[in-house]
Structure formats: structure tokens, C-alpha cells
Amino acid sequence: MVSNSPVPASLELPPVPAPGSPRRLEGRDKLTGRAQYAGDFTSHLTGGVLDAAVVVTSTQATGRILTIDASAANKVPGVRLVLTHENAPRLHAVLATNGAEIGDLLPLQDDKLHYYGQAVAVVVADTLAAARDAAALVHVTYSAPAPDAAFTLAQGRSRSQDVKKVGAGDPGQVQVGHPDKAFAAAPHQVDLTFDTAPHHHNAMEPGAIVAAWEADGGLTVHLPTQFSYGDAVILGEAFGFGLKERLPNIVAQVLGGIEFHHKVRVVSTMTGGAFGSKNANVHLLLAPMAAKLTGRPVKLVLDRAQTFSMMPFRGEMHQRIRLGADAEGRLQAVLHDALLAKGTAGQFVAPIGEATTKVYATPNLGLHVQAAALDTNAPGWMRGPGAPNGQFALESALDTLAYQVGLDPLEIRLRNYADTEPDTGKEWSSKALRECYAQGAERVGWHQRNPQVGSMRGENGRLLGYGMATAIYPTLQLPARARIVLGADGRAVVQTANHEIGQGMITTFTQLAAETLGLPLEQVRLEWGDTRLPYGGMTVGSMTTLSGGAAIQEAAQQVLKTLLKRVVADQASPLYNLAPATLRVENGRIMGPGGASETVAAAMARQPESPITEEATTGRTMGHSRYGREAFGAEFAVVSVDPDTLHVQVERLVGAFAGGRILNPLLVRSQLMGSMVWGLGQALLEQTAMDERTGHWLNDSLGEALVPTNADVADIDIILIEEDDSRGHPLGVKGLGELGITGVAAAIANAIFHATGQRITSLPITLDKLLGTPLPQSAAPASNP
Amino acid sequence: MLETLPYSNAPVPVDLTINGQLHQLAIEPRTTLLDVLREHLGLMGTKKGCDHGQCGACTVLLNGERRVSCLTLAVSHDEATVTTVEGLATGDELSPLQQAFLEYDAYQCGYCTPGQLCSAQGLLHEGHARTRDEVRELMSGNLCRCGAYPHITDAILSVLLTQQPTP
Amino acid sequence: MRNFGYLRAASAAEAVQAGAAPQVQFLAGGTNLVDLLKYRVEQPAALLDINRLPYQHIEELPDQGLRLGALVTNAATAYDARVQTRYPLLSSAILAGASAQLRNAATNGGNLNQRTRCPYFYDVAAACNKRQPGSGCAAIGGHNRGLAILGTSESCIATFPSDMGVALRVLDAEVRLLGPAGERVVPMAEYHRLPGAEPWRDNNLLPGELVTAIDLPPAHFGQHYTYLKIRDRLSYAFALVSVAVGMRLDKAGHIQEARVALGGVAHKPWREPRAEAVLAGQLPTAEVFGAAADELLAGAVGQGENNFKLALARRAIVRACQQAAAGTPQSQSDKHIR
Ligand SMILES: Cc1cc2nc3c(=O)[nH]c(=O)nc-3n(C[C@H](O)[C@H](O)[C@H](O)COP(=O)(O)OP(=O)(O)OC[C@H]3O[C@@H](n4cnc5c(N)ncnc54)[C@H](O)[C@@H]3O)c2cc1C
Ligand code: SF4
Ligand code: FES
Ligand code: FES
Numbered sequence A: 001m002v003s004n005s006p007v008p009a010s011l012e013l014p015p016v017p018a019p020g021s022p023r024r025l026e027g028r029d030k031l032t033g034r035a036q037y038a039g040d041f042t043s044h045l046t047g048g049v050l051d052a053a054v055v056v057t058s059t060q061a062t063g064r065i066l067t068i069d070a071s072a073a074n075k076v077p078g079v080r081l082v083l084t085h086e087n088a089p090r091l092h093a094v095l096a097t098n099g100a101e102i103g104d105l106l107p108l109q110d111d112k113l114h115y116y117g118q119a120v121a122v123v124v125a126d127t128l129a130a131a132r133d134a135a136a137l138v139h140v141t142y143s144a145p146a147p148d149a150a151f152t153l154a155q156g157r158s159r160s161q162d163v164k165k166v167g168a169g170d171p172g173q174v175q176v177g178h179p180d181k182a183f184a185a186a187p188h189q190v191d192l193t194f195d196t197a198p199h200h201h202n203a204m205e206p207g208a209i210v211a212a213w214e215a216d217g218g219l220t221v222h223l224p225t226q227f228s229y230g231d232a233v234i235l236g237e238a239f240g241f242g243l244k245e246r247l248p249n250i251v252a253q254v255l256g257g258i259e260f261h262h263k264v265r266v267v268s269t270m271t272g273g274a275f276g277s278k279n280a281n282v283h284l285l286l287a288p289m290a291a292k293l294t295g296r297p298v299k300l301v302l303d304r305a306q307t308f309s310m311m312p313f314r315g316e317m318h319q320r321i322r323l324g325a326d327a328e329g330r331l332q333a334v335l336h337d338a339l340l341a342k343g344t345a346g347q348f349v350a351p352i353g354e355a356t357t358k359v360y361a362t363p364n365l366g367l368h369v370q371a372a373a374l375d376t377n378a379p380g381w382m383r384g385p386g387a388p389n390g391q392f393a394l395e396s397a398l399d400t401l402a403y404q405v406g407l408d409p410l411e412i413r414l415r416n417y418a419d420t421e422p423d424t425g426k427e428w429s430s431k432a433l434r435e436c437y438a439q440g441a442e443r444v445g446w447h448q449r450n451p452q453v454g455s456m457r458g459e460n461g462r463l464l465g466y467g468m469a470t471a472i473y474p475t476l477q478l479p480a481r482a483r484i485v486l487g488a489d490g491r492a493v494v495q496t497a498n499h500e501i502g503q504g505m506i507t508t509f510t511q512l513a514a515e516t517l518g519l520p521l522e523q524v525r526l527e528w529g530d531t532r533l534p535y536g537g538m539t540v541g542s543m544t545t546l547s548g549g550a551a552i553q554e555a556a557q558q559v560l561k562t563l564l565k566r567v568v569a570d571q572a573s574p575l576y577n578l579a580p581a582t583l584r585v586e587n588g589r590i591m592g593p594g595g596a597s598e599t600v601a602a603a604m605a606r607q608p609e610s611p612i613t614e615e616a617t618t619g620r621t622m623g624h625s626r627y628g629r630e631a632f633g634a635e636f637a638v639v640s641v642d643p644d645t646l647h648v649q650v651e652r653l654v655g656a657f658a659g660g661r662i663l664n665p666l667l668v669r670s671q672l673m674g675s676m677v678w679g680l681g682q683a684l685l686e687q688t689a690m691d692e693r694t695g696h697w698l699n700d701s702l703g704e705a706l707v708p709t710n711a712d713v714a715d716i717d718i719i720l721i722e723e724d725d726s727r728g729h730p731l732g733v734k735g736l737g738e739l740g741i742t743g744v745a746a747a748i749a750n751a752i753f754h755a756t757g758q759r760i761t762s763l764p765i766t767l768d769k770l771l772g773t774p775l776p777q778s779a780a781p782a783s784n785p
Numbered sequence B: 001m002l003e004t005l006p007y008s009n010a011p012v013p014v015d016l017t018i019n020g021q022l023h024q025l026a027i028e029p030r031t032t033l034l035d036v037l038r039e040h041l042g043l044m045g046t047k048k049g050c051d052h053g054q055c056g057a058c059t060v061l062l063n064g065e066r067r068v069s070c071l072t073l074a075v076s077h078d079e080a081t082v083t084t085v086e087g088l089a090t091g092d093e094l095s096p097l098q099q100a101f102l103e104y105d106a107y108q109c110g111y112c113t114p115g116q117l118c119s120a121q122g123l124l125h126e127g128h129a130r131t132r133d134e135v136r137e138l139m140s141g142n143l144c145r146c147g148a149y150p151h152i153t154d155a156i157l158s159v160l161l162t163q164q165p166t167p
Numbered sequence C: 001m002r003n004f005g006y007l008r009a010a011s012a013a014e015a016v017q018a019g020a021a022p023q024v025q026f027l028a029g030g031t032n033l034v035d036l037l038k039y040r041v042e043q044p045a046a047l048l049d050i051n052r053l054p055y056q057h058i059e060e061l062p063d064q065g066l067r068l069g070a071l072v073t074n075a076a077t078a079y080d081a082r083v084q085t086r087y088p089l090l091s092s093a094i095l096a097g098a099s100a101q102l103r104n105a106a107t108n109g110g111n112l113n114q115r116t117r118c119p120y121f122y123d124v125a126a127a128c129n130k131r132q133p134g135s136g137c138a139a140i141g142g143h144n145r146g147l148a149i150l151g152t153s154e155s156c157i158a159t160f161p162s163d164m165g166v167a168l169r170v171l172d173a174e175v176r177l178l179g180p181a182g183e184r185v186v187p188m189a190e191y192h193r194l195p196g197a198e199p200w201r202d203n204n205l206l207p208g209e210l211v212t213a214i215d216l217p218p219a220h221f222g223q224h225y226t227y228l229k230i231r232d233r234l235s236y237a238f239a240l241v242s243v244a245v246g247m248r249l250d251k252a253g254h255i256q257e258a259r260v261a262l263g264g265v266a267h268k269p270w271r272e273p274r275a276e277a278v279l280a281g282q283l284p285t286a287e288v289f290g291a292a293a294d295e296l297l298a299g300a301v302g303q304g305e306n307n308f309k310l311a312l313a314r315r316a317i318v319r320a321c322q323q324a325a326a327g328t329p330q331s332q333s334d335k336h337i338r
Helices: A027-032 A071-075 A128-137 A153-159 A179-185 A228-238 A247-255 A282-294 A304-310 A387-405 A409-415 A433-444 A505-517 A544-569 A600-605 A665-684 A744-756 A767-771 B033-040 B096-104 B113-126 B132-138 B149-163 C012-019 C033-038 C074-079 C081-086 C088-095 C100-105 C108-112 C164-170 C273-279 C286-296 C308-326
Strands: A051-057 A065-069 A079-084 A119-125 A139-142 A173-176 A188-196 A208-213 A219-222 A264-267 A298-301 A317-325 A331-342 A365-373 A463-474 A480-486 A492-496 A524-528 A584-586 A589-591 A597-599 A612-618 A630-641 A648-658 A715-721 B012-018 B021-027 B059-062 B065-068 B080-083 C005-008 C024-027 C046-049 C058-060 C066-069 C174-179 C182-187 C210-216 C224-230 C241-249 C255-263
Touching: A027 B096, A027 B113, A051 A128, A051 A282, A051 A304, A065 A119, A071 A079, A071 A128, A079 A128, A079 A282, A119 A128, A119 A282, A128 B033, A153 A331, A153 A365, A179 A317, A179 A331, A179 A365, A188 A387, A208 A282, A219 A228, A219 A282, A228 A264, A228 A282, A282 A298, A317 A387, A331 A387, A387 A409, A387 A463, A387 A744, A409 A433, A409 A463, A433 A463, A433 A630, A433 A648, A433 A715, A463 A648, A463 A744, A480 A505, A480 A544, A492 A505, A492 A544, A505 A524, A505 A544, A544 A584, A544 A589, A544 A600, A544 A612, A589 A600, A597 A600, A630 A744, A648 A665, A648 A744, A665 A715, A665 A744, A665 B149, A767 C308, B012 B033, B021 B033, B033 B059, B059 B113, B065 B113, B065 C100, B096 B113, B096 B149, B113 B132, B113 B149, B113 C100, B132 B149, C012 C024, C012 C046, C012 C174, C012 C210, C058 C081, C066 C081, C074 C081, C074 C088, C074 C100, C074 C108, C081 C088, C088 C164, C088 C224, C088 C241, C108 C164, C108 C210, C164 C241, C164 C255, C224 C308, C241 C308, C255 C273, C255 C286, C255 C308, C273 C286, C286 C308
Parallel strands: A051 A298, A219 A264, A331 A365, A492 A524, A648 A715, B012 B080, C005 C046, C024 C046
Antiparallel strands: A051 A119, A065 A139, A079 A119, A173 A365, A188 A317, A208 A219, A208 A298, A317 A331, A463 A630, A480 A492, A480 A612, A584 A589, A589 A597, A630 A648, B012 B021, B059 B065, B059 B080, C058 C066, C066 C210, C174 C182, C174 C210, C224 C241, C241 C255
């Protein structure tokens, strides 16, 4: 019952996180409703006209469209167009570097059905209400569905095929040593299979796009995306622009300094959450197709249900882990087999097992990935792609092994600590994982727990359990360019087409440029998310700071160099004739030895005609390094389970992360916290239910496809451990946006095992799974830590 | 059917005072308050996350109470007062809640934030949340896929504690 | 959402008369109806807005009971001081449902008349006898994790999703109706129907009939009660199983009277006199509660995906009875089950 008593005195003012860190620079806009997302566009931003487009999706997965009757829809006042495969512009093939569906399947090109919820028409009208009305009147008939359709792995197992490359090119088949033989010979063996449910990103902002064709034949789109340049090239390819830039070699061209300027402009300033779901989407093509025929700007926003079939998701996965260990618990063999669902079109297979080849030392290692193409829309990149599922399987198996051998779960991880990269033997660029284990364990009270399974009791006889897992995520860097212009007013403008998706890019980049230039934050302004700006790379794989940040730092260093050269050559400067190497710039002031100094603004003001402009390109080696480069962490979960109803509650999550240099602890903390919340959701809640009879994502709503609420989220404790990773990356930073999710599901599953003795091998762990097996009869004395 | 009834689906006059400004509208009966704000008035601060009452992104204050505007038919609220995220600050000065969200980093992508702020404002007004657990429960009608929950709770608690004298 | 006509009812008489016409629906808070309009599950020709009718208050009844106006919101009801002290079970059940925003809009009359959350009912492309009589039931043999285990029929296995209704059932509330033919009072027990062969009929309301109030008879469950709601997510989710319990114990600790109702398992809040008879006069032990649970669940059958509800319901009943007997009702903000 909610009490009406006053606030208890015991309630303390929550400490402000990372007090010294700059707050989000776009914060005021987000807090006052001024921040503008694509769906918020109104006609005054597009020259007085902005029509509304609504998609009509199929209610059958396979077969053909027999008829589409748009006559009633066309009669609705205000309707301008009903776009179907019969009248849609023909598109040219596109190449989707991320394996997205549109690389294989362009929308509205023929009458074939590929999945339930496929776009079959787009209705454009003057108002959203009219477009919705008309969309409901589009009448579609279908031929009989295919009798042998498969929508789940259980149905489509016979379609399994070996996968050569997973993710962005990691090997799908790995063999180091003789894993089968070593497994067979190992004194301790664990052999477990795991199933993880499909689930969707469900960013709070659904897919949205505004498309406008210009009089000169150019196309401008505004949309939330993680790769504006990529989307621009796709549009250019699809609509047959004579393109110099093609996606496969865009990187080479960027590196070669070829200016990217064709008639497609993609602008992406605010994104209401992405998590891998936003780029190369189907609606990217639909809105420009419609706008081309109406000759007027169009805004298309998906409804929530449509995001389930028209945007990607994390597909269903089936895994088998075999671990062989010696008597001391040292891994002799690790075998990881995985079968992943693919879409009917699209090439994406999550980089499953990537972590398995990097996380623990073992002389014999096998990875065998297969995929089965199902009659559904295509799975795609989703926060920590592959890693949390792979880690759930591997770390659950390792936990099982620990109990079998009689080792503490933490000890078995230390015993198998990989001092060099397991699959390559390379030295690590840096790896403070031991620190993470130690500090995380200390914070959660790991060594004070009773390690015996089913032994711990909380209030009201609740079963308490502690679990842990290793978090691991690759540190990658992609090519990126940045331009910095230092103006006559001493202010700098930083330009790069990277994207703000909630990770805090605007703040981090501005901060980084300001620090490098020696300017106060207020004197630096970032321009981002627009293909008119220098290529900023993809906002994926936790690489924003690594990729774009490196380019910004380099450009800033060049600006600084030019500035110092200029002042020492400028007779009017108090710093005239000093050696540039003796000068420092701090807080907007250039300082020399012996107290000589002037402000950057003063120095620049003397040559108002010549601002300093520098560009830099970084990431040429694509992050390849002679070192192994991973970010690591140790994640701990404390759960309590009601002994009668088996209702699970996560009491606490502790994550200790080693992420190189931390530029803005506030933003990093928020990223890690968010990804740990994702881990909790994946562990206990998230699943999109497939109706095996029709291919329909049945619970295609936020009310039925559950994601965590505020009440679900436990106390989350984050420990940041700084590392010197300067030999891994020029900024010494690592990717931290996804690391946090990778070990959480495993830690929670392991904690549930510790509490109940039940090893649940499928996600999410809903209580029906726990109700299946009896509880431990352990009469161990209650302990209440 | 309709001919025999005294009903019409023609636009209905509705007066709404939104962020202090009176709007005299004529809207179809089916128009939700959310669509009035976004589609008719161009007030885009209030977000549509689901359009089915399942996410809280569209939360506004209706006569001071928090409501999901996507399930609220505007015709039913003639003469009501509405406050949206655009109406929370006083000129350039952020409200205490907005300021706390900034300090506690109680948001990431910002898409759920207008709803979180209006909901939190409503929660303070209701006066039923006195503990951390109560804040969490009574803010559970606002999903945040970025997972900023712990910071959202902290930010709200900080305002709760500084606005209400402890005995 | 299809467009529709709109009329604001100025008087109850007008409302019941106009409401009796087919294809006209009452609009209260709209939190269920507007949702269904958007999915085109409901496509009325007109809405009759009843929000200005005079059913806006909670009033004392001469027998120490309370009359809850049909248009009082769920939030106002749950936080009403009289309800909180005299009917804390009701307050708790309401606060277990939906979200603060929704409870601010949802009315007591609307809550009683909310429709099922069966996913196929919502999906206009699926077969559903409740939505489209005679089309079949896609939930049988489909995904039915959230659906009923008791009182199902061959034509429908939907549940009535309300939390408030489960508490009202335990409290022996009476629903006051006003229709074209005048007033009548229907006990909660008879308000909702089982699906039978006519699953499209959720309850026994006649055309044009309006819920005007819910009467709560005097109750003595201020101490020994609980509303235990088990769901996948800790908040803002419908029950998989919920249990409302009200009890009176004598000085020696024997159960004088116990009432138990289940939510999330049937087309109506489920109560069984035989289960309560098992409890009467007994000491509150897990065995006794288990025996009562078996009576309450007699005849329950799983539909496949929801088989687990049988075990879950039994455990939840025992636990809820223990909570009630111990006087440690479930908190709706601290989610730990006591
Ligand atoms: C996302 C979400 C989550 C929810 N979670 C829960 C939950 O966990 N537990 C729970 O119990 N509920 C839950 N609800 C349901 C909510 O409680 C109901 O929608 C609400 O109680 C309905 O009340 P209303 O006034 O808004 O009704 P309306 O939507 O206005 O009406 C609903 C129906 O009742 C009829 N009606 C309304 N008033 C009367 C009357 N006086 N006489 C006759 N007929 C009438 C209407 O014609 C309509 O058919 C949830 C709803 C949503 C949207
Ligand atoms: S269970 Fe009832 S509501 Fe659900 S599909 Fe079957 S008939 Fe329709
Ligand atoms: S948009 Fe209204 S609750 Fe989601
Ligand atoms: S801040 Fe992104 S959804 Fe809450």
C-alpha cells in the first residue's frame, strides 16, 4: 500500500553521478521538447507541404498477392497515392554492407510474399488521419500460402547450412588444435544446449523518415540512422543515380580522400534510440519511392506493430557448448556449435562465438556456426550482437563446470585467464580483467556469500543466489573523417557525419575537440549527422569515440599546430618568434614560457580572412593491430527467488569494466547502465512470440513484448577501471556501449542456479521454466548477508 | 444506422488551454489528444511511442493529472487545461525536475523524456510516492528503452527531497 | 480508427435510451475502448460520452458500506481514505493494475467492462469467436500463455483481465445498473459470464444498460487480506495469475471466514464456495490452504502453453492465504512476496 506518510528521514539525497563530467550539451533541447526527431517534422520545415504516408503490411507470409484493390482507398478525401508493386518505381539493386534485408529484397517490386508483415502498399495523403483511413481500405487478396513454410528453428532445422563468415566477417568455423579429441579425453566434461528467444530492439522512437525530392533531381531525407553515408549510397544505388561511390569501396574512397558529393543527402540529427535497428531499413526506400510519384515531400512513420516486421531483431538461436577440463578445472577443449535463424532475405548472421574464441585460454577450440533461412523478416544487428547469447551459453556451461570440479565460479575464470588472445596468440593491447574480477567481487560481497547451492535465504525465506560472468566486447575502429574550422572569433566548428543515438556523441566529441584544442567547451560547436559533412563512419559496435573521436583528435592536433605556427610567425603576437614546442593552449589562451600569452580569439582576430581549416582521416587499418583488442568486464548478479511461486527478482547488478581511457565518466556510466538493463531484460523478459501457423509476430506491441520497466531494474553498481590502452588506440579508449549487456544474462542465470539449483538453459527465464523442476530440499541454515 | 441517431461524425468544437494558451478547435470525434497536439497544433514535444497506452511517451498533464494522451479522446475534455513538455520550463529557466534530469543524466536518446518529465511532475503532484520503491513503481508507466531508470529515479527523488521538508 | 459520431450524454435517461441503439458504445475513460477502436476491433457508429453523468462520487451507504460511482477513476478510488482503511484489498488490487497514468483515466465502470487481452482478439486478421462470432478460436492450439484454465469452452479460452474485479468478487460487491427498463442490481458473481457458446458476451449487461455504481457491503477484511499478482514483469503488465483473499480469524487464530478469488485464469473472477468451506474453522496452515487451492482449481485444464498456470495458481493461492492470515498483505511497490 502506498503510504501517505511524509518522506522518511532515512531517504538520502541520491549522489549526483560523475559530478565533474560535462552534462549532455543537447540536454536542454531534449528536456524542453525542442529536440527534433524525424517524426516531428512539420510542413514548415519542408517548404509548406508535408504529406503523411502509412504502410500497409501483409497478413500472410508466403504465396503471392493476387489482387490489390485500392479503389476505396483512393476515394478517401486527401489521398494522393496508393503505392503498390503495380505502380511503384523500379529500383536498382543495392548492396547493404551490414547484411540487411534490402540487399536481397527491395520493397514493392513484385507480387511475391516473403514474410508476414511485409510492406505491400504505402498510402500517401494530406493528413495522417486520411492516410490511416485509406490504408485500412486497401484490400489485398493472396494465393494459398506455401505448405512448407518455416518460421522457427524447430520448423526450419532442415534448412541449416554452415556459415563461413558471421557478423562483419568473423569466421564462422574455427578450429584450434584438436577440440573433439581433447574433449573426449578430458576428465571433466560439460555438454549443454541453449535456446534463446527472438526479441526486438523496440527503441522508443519507431522507424521514421521524411523524404523530399528537389527540383534539380536531388533527394534529401531526414531519418534516424546509424549510418547516414551508407543510407545515402543505398538510396543513390536504388534510384539509379550515376554513383562514383558504391558501398563496397566507399571506405577506400573515403580514405583516398575522394569527396563524397552526389545528389542524395541524408540528415540524421536526433535518434530516439537505435541499438542496431536503424540503418538500411525498408522504409528508407519506401518514402522516397512514394515522394517520387507524388512529387511532394512525404513523412512516413511506422506504427509500433510494423516495427516488428519492417525492422530487424535478434533472431532465435540454438547453441551447444561442450567444455572439457582437467582435474584442476583448466579448459582443455571448448566446442561451440550454434544454429541461428536468418531471414528469408538478407545475409546477416550474428557474430556468435566471437567471444568464445577470445575469452578463455584453451589449447583446443572449435566453433561451428550454422544458419537456417526462415520465412520471416531478417534478423539484424542488435546491441552486442551475438555476444550476450554466446556468453549466456558459454558462461552457464563454465559455471556448471565449476560446480562439477568443485571450484568457485570466480576461481575457475581466473584459472582459465587468457594472458594472450586465445585464437591468435597475440599480446593484448591492455587487459585489466583481473582488476575487474577483484573489484566487482569485493563490491558485491562475493567472498562473503555461502557458495553452496540453495543455501542462502533472504527475508521471508526467499532463496538468494549470486552469479557472475565475464563481459567481453571487441574494440574496433572504422575509418572516419573530421574537419575542424577555427574561426576569426577563436571559436571552432567540428564537422563529422557521425550520429547522436543517445550515447552522448555530441558531448563527447565537443569535449574531445575542446580538450585537444585547449578551448573552453562553449567555444566549440559540433555539426553532425549530415552527409554534407565529412564521412563520420557508422555509429555501430561501440565505435563512435574510437572512430570519429580519433579523426577529431587528429584534426584538432593539426589545427593547433597551424595556430601555433601562425602566432610565432606573427609579429603582432606577444608570442612572436617563440618555438611552437614551448607553447601551450589552455582554456582559450596560448601561453608561452616567461608569462607571454594571448587568447586564441585575439590571435585569430588579426587574420579575419583566414580561418584555420584542417581535415583528418583515421582508421585506415580498420583497427587491425598487432595486439589483441577487447574490452572486458566482470558482471555479478544477486537474485532472490520466492520459494513458492518461483518469482525471480534481480536484487542487484554489479559491473566492473576495464575500458581504456574514460573521456566522460557520466556518459560511459549511462551507457553501461543502459546495457545492463538490456541484459536484465534479455535474461528475464524479452521474447517476441512467433505464431508458427501464420508467421505473425504475435505480441507485436510494447504491452505484450515486455521490456523492463523502472520497477524491474535493480540497483546497478558500476565500477570503471581505467587502463592505458595507448598502444591499442590513439585516444586509448575502448568501446563501451555494448560491453555491459554481454555478461548479464549469464550472471543472472548463474545466480538463479546458485539460489535454486536449477540450470535454466533458455532465455528468457520466465517462471514457467522454473516451475518445471522441483526446488532443492537443502536444509541449510538460513543466512542473511 | 447513423441517420436515425442524433449523432454526427462532423468536427466538434473543443476548447483546450495548452501551456497557458487557449486553442479553439474543431476536431473529428476520434482525434486523440496526442494527435491534436502533434498533427493539429504542431506541438511535437509530446512523443508517440506506441499509440496504445503501453509506453508512456505521450504522457501529458490534463488538468494537472498525468494521462497518456494517445488514449485520451480530445472531444471528451472540452475546456480542459493541458501541460506538455513544452510548458514545463519558465522561459529559459528549467523546472526543478528538468534541472535534476540534466544533472543526474536521467535520459539518453531523449525520446521517452517528455513523457518521463510530465509523469514525474504528476507523481509529485499526487503525493503518493515517498520511497525509492514507490517512485520506481509509480514511474513504471513510462518505459525507457535506453535504460536510464536508476538515474530517472535518482533525479525524481532529489526533487522530492528538496521540495518537501522532511519532518 | 474508423470515424464515429459523438454525443455527450446530458442525463442518465438520455444515455440509456440512446445507448440502447445497436452500434453505440459508452465512452468513459477510454483507456480500453480507444485502444480497441485503433485496432479496429471495435467499430461503433457512435460513442456516447458518459463522463458528465452524476456518478462521480464515493458515498457512504446506510449499512456502513460504500457506493463507488461508476465514473470515479481507479486512482481516486484506490487512494480514497475510506477505501484504504475499510477496503484495503480493493485499493491494493487497483494499484496492482496498469500504470499511474492509466489509473488516472480509467473509471470503475470501465474497468468492470474492459475486454480480454487475448492476442488473437486484438489481431483482426486472426480467427476469434469473441470478435467475430463463428470465425473460430485461434488461441486454442496457438499461443495461449496468458489465457484461461478454468471455465473455458470450445469456442473461447479468454480471460477477464481486470485486477480490480478480482477484489470486488471477494468483497461480494454489487453492480448497480440503469437501463431502458429501469434500475437493477447484479452481484459481482453474476455480472461476468463464462464464454460458453456465446463468447462475444463478456457479461450480462443488456443493451443500453449503464453501470452507475458499485456497492461495497460492509467488510471486515481490514487486517487479513492480500492481493497477490504474479506476472512476468514487475509492473505495468497483466496478471498470469492473481489471488485476492479476505479473511477473518478468531482470537484463537482459527479462520472464521475466508474468501478467495482468482484473476487471470478465467473469463470472470473465479471463486468457489467449496474452497472457502474447506478453510472455515481451520487453523491457517499450508496444508489447509493447499486443500482449498485444490478445490478452487478443481476442473482446471491447461491449454498447452499455459499449463504452468495450474502449478503457479496453486502455489500462489497458498502463498496469498498465508499472507492474508499473517496480516502481511502484498505491497504493490515492494515487489517481494512476503
Ligand atoms: C497498457 C494497459 C495496461 C493495462 N493494465 C491493466 C492491468 O494490469 N490490470 C487491469 O485491471 N487493467 C489494466 N488495464 C485496463 C484498464 O484498467 C482499463 O482499460 C480501464 O479500467 C477501463 O476503464 P475506462 O474508464 O477507461 O473504460 P473505457 O475504455 O471508456 O470503456 C471500456 C468498456 O466499458 C464500457 N463502459 C465504460 N463505462 C461504462 C459504464 N459506466 N457502464 C457500462 N459500460 C461502460 C465501454 O463502453 C467500453 O466498452 C490496462 C490498460 C492498458 C491500456
Ligand atoms: S480465446 Fe476467445 S478471445 Fe481469444 S481467440 Fe479464442 S475466441 Fe477469441
Ligand atoms: S504513445 Fe501513448 S502510451 Fe505509448
Ligand atoms: S532516453 Fe531513450 S528511451 Fe528513455
